[in-house]
Amino acid sequence: xxxxxxxxxxxxxxxxxxxxxxxxxxxxxxxxxxxxxxxxxxxxxxxxxxxxxxxxxxxxxxxxxxxxxxxxxxxxxxxxxxxxxxxxxxxxxxxxxxxxxxxxxxxxxxxxxxxxxxxxxxxxxxxxxxxxxxxxxxxxxxxxxxxxxxxxxxxxxxxxxxxxxxxxxxxxxxxxxxxxxxxxxxxxxxxxxxxxxxxxxxxxxxxxxxxxxxxxxxxxxxxxxxxxxxxxxxxxxxxxxxxxxxxxxxxxxxxxxxxxxxxxxxxxxxxxxxxxxxxxxxxxxxxxxxxxxxxxxxxxxxx
Ligand code: 13P
Ligand code: SF4
Numbered sequence: 001x002x003x004x005x006x007x008x009x010x011x012x013x014x015x016x017x018x019x020x021x022x023x024x025x026x027x028x029x030x031x032x033x034x035x036x037x038x039x040x041x042x043x044x045x046x047x048x049x050x051x052x053x054x055x056x057x058x059x060x061x062x063x064x065x066x067x068x069x070x071x072x073x074x075x076x077x078x079x080x081x082x083x084x085x086x087x088x089x090x091x092x093x094x095x096x097x098x099x100x101x102x103x104x105x106x107x108x109x110x111x112x113x114x115x116x117x118x119x120x121x122x123x124x125x126x127x128x129x130x131x132x133x134x135x136x137x138x139x140x141x142x143x144x145x146x147x148x149x150x151x152x153x154x155x156x157x158x159x160x161x162x163x164x165x166x167x168x169x170x171x172x173x174x175x176x177x178x179x180x181x182x183x184x185x186x187x188x189x190x191x192x193x194x195x196x197x198x199x200x201x202x203x204x205x206x207x208x209x210x211x212x213x214x215x216x217x218x219x220x221x222x223x224x225x226x227x228x229x230x231x232x233x234x235x236x237x238x239x240x241x242x243x244x245x246x247x248x249x250x251x252x253x254x255x256x257x258x259x260x261x262x263x264x265x266x267x268x269x270x271x272x273x274x275x276x277x278x279x280x281x282x283x284x285x286x287x288x289x290x291x292x293x294x295x296x297x298x299x300x301x302x303x
Contacts, residue, residue, distance in 0.1 A: 004031060007272050011035055014275040020056035020079075022271070023048055025065065026215045027237035027263035032060045032081075032271055039241060041216035042114050043129040049073055050300060058275060059282070062087045062262050066282040067118045071289045072296055078282040081270035085262050089200075090115050092170030093149035098123050101146055105166060108144035111137055112295065115172075116149060118284045121292035127299040130199055131214035134160045139302045152176065156199040156206055174260040175200035178233055182255045183208050186231045190252055196221060197233030205233065222246060235260050 012035075015022065023045045024036035033039050038048050042065060049057055049069035056077045059066040062085045070078040098120060102110065112124040113133070121127060128136035130153060137145060137157055145163050147154040149170030158165045178201050187195065196218045197209035206212055211221045215234060219241050222230055229250045232238065236258050242251045274280065284292070 004268060007268050008035055011268075011272045011275065014272065018056045018275055018278070019054050020058055020275060021048075021052050021054035022058045023060065023069070025061035025237075025263065026219070026241055027235040027260050028060045029237065029264060029267055030240050031268040032266060033237070033240045035268070035271070036060065041129065041131055041214045043131045043214065044216055045069075046072060046114065046129070046296065047300065049078075052076075056275075056278075058271065060266050060271060061085070062090075063282075064090045064115055064117060067284055068114060068121075068296060070282045070284050071118060071121070071292050072300075074286070074289060074293075077278065079274045079278065080280060080282055081266040081274045083280040083282075085265040087115050087172075087262060089113075089149055089170050089172045090117055090120075093120055093168055095119050095123060098146070098148060098168075101166065101168075105144060105146060107142065108146045108166060109140050109142040110146045110148070111140060112148050113150050113153060114296075114299075118288050118292045120148065121295050122288045124292070124295040125298070126302075127295045129214065129299075131217055132299070132302060133157045133199070136299060136302050137161045137163060137165075150200060152202055152206070153199045155203045156212065172200040172260075174235060174258060175233075176202060177257045178202070178205050178254055180204050180208065183231065183233070186252060186254050190229055190231060192227070193229040193231045193250075193252065194225060194227040195231045195233065195254075198235075201233050209233065218242075219245060222249065222251070232258075234258065235263065237263060
């Protein structure tokens with residue numbers, strides 16, 4: 001605790017010196033969420049990165065989030081506490097594969113989940129996050145959509161649109177781990193609890209949800225719901241904000257495996273160090289960034 005206090009003091013001093021803003025995804029460790037200027041889901045943090053006046057953005061999340069921030073704010077320095085924080089789902093789609101699919105479906109538009117590399121975004125018509133996926137798809141001027149890389153979110157979106165989705169076979173290792181059996185067992189144990197679930201989970205698990213939504217949407221729902229108890233089907237870091245917003249409610253994570261090891265690679269010590277050394281910085285080749293920016297800006301414009 002004493003060490004954390006010293007680290008925090010150092011952090012606040014450095015933050016001023018560097019004119020920095022700290023953005024933290026809800027899946028980050030508590031010790032990071034506690035010191036962040038903004039906590040949020042992928043969409044809210046991308047919006048913050050695009051609109052901040054700060055000179056330095058410290059993105060506490062995984063690599064593609066830092067890349068998106070750099071693409072949206074190319075003149076800013078974007079730091080990430082540990083560049084090994086990747087997203088296995090983002091790595092499941094490659095440019096060659098996507099180009100082949102585009103050649104096979106010349107009339108389709110490409111909608112890409114923000115959990116993807118800058119190179120994939122550069123091949124994309126419009127990006128989306130889990131909070132706006134349905135809205136984005138329905139805003140696209142085409143009947144056929146190439147959807148990369150999350151098959152589970154793709155399946156969910158397909159149920160809420162008349163467009164035809166051609167779905168890539170990627171998935172999130174963490175959310176895909178949750179099974180129907182896990183949820184059935186939890187419901188038996190907590191019969192009064194509502195089940196709230198992220199659309200990155202398997203379709204049959206999502207179908208069991210009393211509420212389906214992005215991390216921010218889940219947090220907002222639990223705050224407003226009259227239920228007192230919840231079974232949570234998303235990454236365990238979300239517990240920080242859920243319990244902060246609703247200290248009188250109980251949150252049971254659906255399994256102990258709902259932990260994203262990539263998100264947890266960042267910690268307070270590395271956060272302080274990256275502001276001290278101004279390393280590691282996110283770099284996106286300008287030619288790639290310029291192409292990718294259009295797809296992200298289009299997303300930010302969808303109401
Ligand atoms: P959201 O931030 O849109 O809830 O997505 C969750 C996620 O897996 C981020 O990596
Ligand atoms: Fe990627 Fe899943 Fe981790 Fe999100 S929770 S960063 S989608 S592996």
